[in-house]
Amino acid sequence: RLFAEIERWRLEAQETKMEAERRESELRLEAHEATQQARRLTSLVEDRTKYTVWVQTGSVKGSGTSAKPTICLIGTHDRSSGDLPLEATGPHRDGAFDRHVLTEFKIECGYVGDITDILIGHDSTGYAPSWFV
Numbered sequence: 778r779l780f781a782e783i784e785r786w787r788l789e790a791q792e793t794k795m796e797a798e799r800r801e802s803e804l805r806l807e808a809h810e811a812t813q814q815a816r817r818l819t820s821l822v823e824d825r826t827k828y829t830v831w832v833q834t835g836s837v838k839g840s841g842t843s844a845k846p847t848i849c850l851i852g853t854h855d856r857s858s859g860d861l862p863l864e865a866t867g868p869h870r871d872g873a874f875d876r877h878v879l880t881e882f883k884i885e886c887g888y889v890g891d892i893t894d895i896l897i898g899h900d901s902t903g904y905a906p907s908w909f910v
Contacts, residue, residue, distance in 0.1 A: 843903025852889030
């Protein structure tokens with residue numbers, strides 16, 4: 778009877794060891810997959826892409842804005858740039874959002890895929906925040 782009891786414990790220990798090894802293997806695979814996913818996401822964030830955007834303010838009276846405009850690029854990777862400030866550079870930066878002005882903007886953000894949508898907005902600040910684009 779003692780021999781049977783020892784044999785049962787030995788088999789249980791062996792099954793427990795096999796279960797632990799199987800679970801360890803599953804966890805290693807899950808950790809590997811999570812690491813690969815994190816690397817892909819990090820690459821998307823760190824992979825900076827430069828875009829050139831042209832914005833034309835309307836020609837009707839009151840088209841310009843004193844607000845701080847923003848842009849959001851939306852792409853095919855189900856990602857967006859988030860709201861980015863439209864900051865003009867160069868000789869015409871002071872009048873970039875005046876009536877009937879065409880302004881070039883350089884934007885850099887994480888890769889969003891092929892651009893499908895562009896959202897333009899502003900923060901409604903300043904003495905004349907309305908804007909006709």
